[in-house]
Amino acid sequence: MGFLKHIFGSSEPKEEKVLPWQALTNTAQLNEIVKRSETKTQVIFKHSTRCGISSMVMNQFVSMYDIDANMDLYYLDLLSYRDVSNEVGYKFQVMHQSPQLLVIKKGVTVAHASHGAVNEVDLSTFV
Template structure:
């Protein structure tokens, strides 16, 4: 039975890991993110809900994320909030890509990555 379970997987549902995401849905939140970044690292994950690559990178990010990290996580559905996505680029001086991760400290972007490079960032360096 164990061989078949390994090959075909278990019928038991896996428990999904939940991250403490804050929805980024309004341009006005960017000023708050900038302000909060003076005392605590802020992370913005820009995600395209219709893109397979973006979904894969998001799953990898969630799987690898250390929930005890001392930072704030924002999730931006860029298809539903294009105006916010555009303003993120202007405010934090980063050219738009998707998926994309921005790390903001002291009001500025200290690191950013897109696609598979997102999961190569060591968030602990920025806490």
């Protein structure tokens, strides 16, 4: 029976990993992110809910993310909050792409990546 479980998977529900996302929904939050970045790393994940690549990258990010990391993690649905997405680019001097990850420390972008490179960013180096 173990062989069949390996092929078809178990019927037992798999516990899903839930990250401590904070929804990024308005431009006023960006000032708070800058302020908080003085003492704690801030991470913004920009996601396009209609893009298969963005969904794949996000799923990989979630599975790899260290839940105990000492950083604030923001989720931006860029289709619902296009004005916020645009302001992120202006404020943090990063050209818009999706999916995209920005790491903010002391008010500036210290790392950013898009597409598959998102999951190559070692967040532990920015804590």
